[in-house]
Amino acid sequence: MSAVIEVRDLVRTFDGFIAVDHISFAVEAGRIFAFLGPNGAGKTTTIKMLTTVLAPNSGTIRIAGHDPVREPRLVRRAFGIVFQDPSLDDELTAYENMELHGVLYGVPRAERKARIAALLNFVELWERRDDYVKRFSGGMKRRLEIARALLHQPQILFLDEPTSGLDPQTRNHIWSFVRSLSREENVTVLFTTHYMDEAERVADEIAIVDHGRIVAEGTIPALKRRTGAHSLEEAFIALTGRDIREDEAAPQDRLRVMRQVWRGRR
Amino acid sequence: MKAAAILWLRQLKRYSRSRARMVGALGQPILFLISLGFGLGPTFARAGAGDYLQFLAPGVIVMGILFTAVFSGIEVIWDRQFGFLKETLVAPVSRLEIVLGRTLGAATVALIQGVVVFFICLLAGFRVTAAPLLPLALIFMFLIALVFTAIGTAIGSVLQDMQGFPLIMNFIVLPLFFFSNALYPLRGLPGPLAAAVRFNPLTYGLDGVRSAFGRASQFGVTTDLAVLGGLAAVVLALGSYLFSRIEL
Numbered sequence A: 001m002s003a004v005i006e007v008r009d010l011v012r013t014f015d016g017f018i019a020v021d022h023i024s025f026a027v028e029a030g031r032i033f034a035f036l037g038p039n040g041a042g043k044t045t046t047i048k049m050l051t052t053v054l055a056p057n058s059g060t061i062r063i064a065g066h067d068p069v070r071e072p073r074l075v076r077r078a079f080g081i082v083f084q085d086p087s088l089d090d091e092l093t094a095y096e097n098m099e100l101h102g103v104l105y106g107v108p109r110a111e112r113k114a115r116i117a118a119l120l121n122f123v124e125l126w127e128r129r130d131d132y133v134k135r136f137s138g139g140m141k142r143r144l145e146i147a148r149a150l151l152h153q154p155q156i157l158f159l160d161e162p163t164s165g166l167d168p169q170t171r172n173h174i175w176s177f178v179r180s181l182s183r184e185e186n187v188t189v190l191f192t193t194h195y196m197d198e199a200e201r202v203a204d205e206i207a208i209v210d211h212g213r214i215v216a217e218g219t220i221p222a223l224k225r226r227t228g229a230h231s232l233e234e235a236f237i238a239l240t241g242r243d244i245r246e247d248e249a250a251p252q253d254r255l256r257v258m259r260q261v262w263r264g265r266r
Numbered sequence B: 001m002k003a004a005a006i007l008w009l010r011q012l013k014r015y016s017r018s019r020a021r022m023v024g025a026l027g028q029p030i031l032f033l034i035s036l037g038f039g040l041g042p043t044f045a046r047a048g049a050g051d052y053l054q055f056l057a058p059g060v061i062v063m064g065i066l067f068t069a070v071f072s073g074i075e076v077i078w079d080r081q082f083g084f085l086k087e088t089l090v091a092p093v094s095r096l097e098i099v100l101g102r103t104l105g106a107a108t109v110a111l112i113q114g115v116v117v118f119f120i121c122l123l124a125g126f127r128v129t130a131a132p133l134l135p136l137a138l139i140f141m142f143l144i145a146l147v148f149t150a151i152g153t154a155i156g157s158v159l160q161d162m163q164g165f166p167l168i169m170n171f172i173v174l175p176l177f178f179f180s181n182a183l184y185p186l187r188g189l190p191g192p193l194a195a196a197v198r199f200n201p202l203t204y205g206l207d208g209v210r211s212a213f214g215r216a217s218q219f220g221v222t223t224d225l226a227v228l229g230g231l232a233a234v235v236l237a238l239g240s241y242l243f244s245r246i247e248l
Helices: A043-050 A072-078 A094-104 A109-122 A138-150 A168-185 A196-202 A220-227 A232-240 A251-263 B002-017 B019-039 B041-046 B052-074 B076-082 B085-089 B095-124 B131-158 B162-178 B191-199 B201-212 B221-244
Strands: A003-014 A017-028 A032-036 A058-063 A079-082 A156-160 A188-193 A205-210 A213-218
Touching: A003 A043, A003 A188, A017 A043, A017 A058, A017 A188, A017 A205, A017 A213, A032 A043, A032 A168, A032 A196, A043 A058, A043 A156, A043 A188, A072 A079, A079 A138, A094 A109, A094 A138, A094 B002, A094 B085, A109 A138, A138 A156, A138 A168, A156 A168, A168 A188, A168 A196, A188 A196, A196 A232, A205 A220, A205 A232, A213 A220, A213 A232, A220 A232, A251 B076, B002 B019, B002 B095, B019 B041, B019 B052, B019 B095, B041 B052, B052 B076, B052 B095, B052 B131, B052 B162, B052 B201, B076 B085, B076 B131, B076 B162, B085 B095, B095 B131, B095 B221, B131 B162, B131 B201, B131 B221, B201 B221
Parallel strands: A032 A188, A032 A205, A079 A156, A156 A188
Antiparallel strands: A003 A017, A003 A058, A205 A213
């Protein structure tokens, strides 16, 4: 098997602060790879570079064999993404959001219709397809975002904290869906999460990131063996320490606070 | 250009579905029309300058366009963090096509808003004396919408959060409006103010709109079109460039 995601010596700094510090890893086709780390560890920054929306300072990335900096279009075709913050158009219906995605990705009309129906059924939103997204709960929005990310049949799915703020039922639903994607459709999945139990249940392989570096990488049994821990959470604490991180609020964090004040949680 | 077309359509759908925003954006121009139009009207008439409402109406129409246009451009800040914009930034479509679809859509919405204010002005007593020139008025109104949507997009692409927004309003948008010939005629202004008004591109847009409604043009329609068209090309290029460099 060959690696679908290959990252070597990736570096990104912001005004002298090293957010990502020589990160290297590879993910093989059809595997589920989890990025774990405390707040501000560099997980989201890495995903941004892999998905062409942030340029690295140095290092190489190959997504499905292409370079995000030089061939952004080929890379963008190869992946689907669910962002940490919502990215649906609230004033459109669920169906219209799907349709827009299909047009942007150049999915032919007949195929578009069929796939939208299949995916909306799969995430159990077909009955609600003509409702405005602003009427959806947080869990429904997330499910719609996942369905949308899969519409153009990507080889890779990026999920940045896909289950934060969701109830256990919705989380279970999402993860069993992600697992079946990897098993049945050979989709490669890279996700970040704060929930250790989720990573333990779902991921084939884990990278623990701290201060912009990968401090440990491997399968869950290997990580436990290495640290002598009984659970992933113990291993995580053993590797990253007990300090609570106080990273400074970036502009997007300030915006996020404003948004919560005005609209309530997602 | 399919992507640009569907993004344009999206803006129109959003506009037609949010009545509150539509009505809210009408408040300010109507307030100006009624308070200034009827309040200053008698003084204006006594000074021998004619019917103020006839002079003011085009200014109020352009005001409606201006604020809708700038605001939709600045929405980029919000939209790229919490909205649909992020989805378009990772799509396999050129940024130029995205920014064109978005800008044309927002400018079309601003134009519609201007047309609505136009009808309100008619209700208030505004009279058009050159009906055949109305298409020309629409062209000028659209160019103004385009210029200010592009300026808003350029600003929204550079700012990191909403904190700079009052700064933009008070030091760019409001001065552009108040130091133009929207509220008062150019004739007899004190030197520095006259210079500022003549330097302001919005003045030429307003001159074009007024002449299309049948009033005497000050600079000539060709000059107005050239200034506004040239500016539209420049700010559109600038807005597109800055937008294409957005990083998340």
